[in-house]
Amino acid sequence: MNGTRVFESLNAEWAVVCAEPGHTEMVLGWLREGGVHFGDREVEGGLSEVLAELGRRDRTQDRGHSDRWLRVLLERAVGEGAGALLAARVIVQAMVPGAMRLTRRLxxxxxxxxxxRVVVACLFQVVRRFPLGRTSGAAANLLLETLHLASRELKAESAEGGVVQYPYLDAVLSGEPADDDPAQSAWAGVLERRAARAGLLRDGEGVDGARGELVELLVWAVGAGQMDADRARVIADETRVGAQAGAGVSAVxxxxxxxxxxxxxxxVAERWVQAA
Known part of the structure; x- marks a missing residue:
């Protein structure tokens, strides 16, 4: 269907995920550990059938059913490694109908x-950093958080001069605290050492909050060959609080x-998301 390539691509990618050996048993194992059980029919049907069966049960049981299996996968999705990405991908696929509704709304x-594309990227971010204490009404909360984040991202694309400004980057560049980070960093110690080796940190600087996310992006960009190390250091210097005052240049x-x-x-951020 014209105009829906992003979701057609998502479904095509899902078919590849389903075909990967071991994925079905891995997800079923997580669900069994969480008290969500399946019979042989669903196992034989593969990961796609597992997701379809969860959807059927959601429609015939109370909201507690979807909360239970979503919590199981969200606990995995907020972690690290291939398993976390698989868990997040299953949740994203389950939320595709909702994501399509949000796209039409926005x-x-x-x-x-x-x-x-913005909605799907935001949905994936929300899944990966979802607060596990808020799993009551998980599906609705996932879509609501995605709506808020995608709405802000799309509004940011109306910036003057056609410059697309991502909220967390714009806040850092302005020397202001950011409310939205692109992901939760579970490896602050490793990131701090890498950033220090790359010359992106000054003595006493940490990698917390929005600035930490910017530093993480710069570290990845240099390591992936997407940016020269000298340019990354210039950006790190320019984005520190008070940098404009000492730069000796006009406001314009x-x-x-x-x-x-x-x-x-x-x-760089778009390439980072694609690589992830």
């Missing part, structure tokens, strides 16, 4: 596929420099 004259020149940095970081 489209507002925008290209459907471009809007859908500083805004142009910041816009140039955001454009470059947008490309």
């Amino acid at each position: 489209q507002a004259g925008r290209d459907y596929d471009e809007t859908g 020149a500083w805004r142009k420099r910041r816009s140039r940095t955001v454009r470059q970081m947008r490309v």
Whole structure:
């Protein structure tokens, strides 16, 4: 169907995930450990049938059923490694109908596929950092958080001059605290050592909050060959609080420099998401 390529691609990718040996048994094992049991028929049907059966049970049982199996997978999805990514991917696939509804709601004259890509990316972020203490009404909460995050991201794309500004980056570049981080960092110690070796931190600086997310992105960009190390150090210096005051440039020149940095970081951020 024209205008729905993003979801067609998502479904095609899901078929590949389902075909991967071991994925079905891995997910079934997690569900069994969490008290959600299946018979032989669902096992033989593969991962796609497991998800379909969960959907059928959700429609015939109370909301507690979806909360139970979503909690099992969310506990895995917020972790690290291939298992976490698989758990997150299963949840995202289960939420595709809701993501399509959000895309239609947020489209507002925008290209459907471009809007859908933002919604899917935000959904994946929400799944990966979902607070486990909020699993009552998990499906609704996932969609609500995705709606809020995607709405902010899409509004940010209306920035002056056509520059796409991601909220967490724009907040860091302005020297302000950010409310939205792209992911939760579970490896702060490793990141701090890598950032220090790359010359991205000064004495006493940490890798917490929005600034930590920016440093993490710069570390990845240098390591992946997406950015020169010298350029990464310049960005790290320019984005420190008070950097403009000591730069000796006009406000207009500083805004142009910041816009140039955001454009470059947008490309890097998109490649980071694709690599993840």
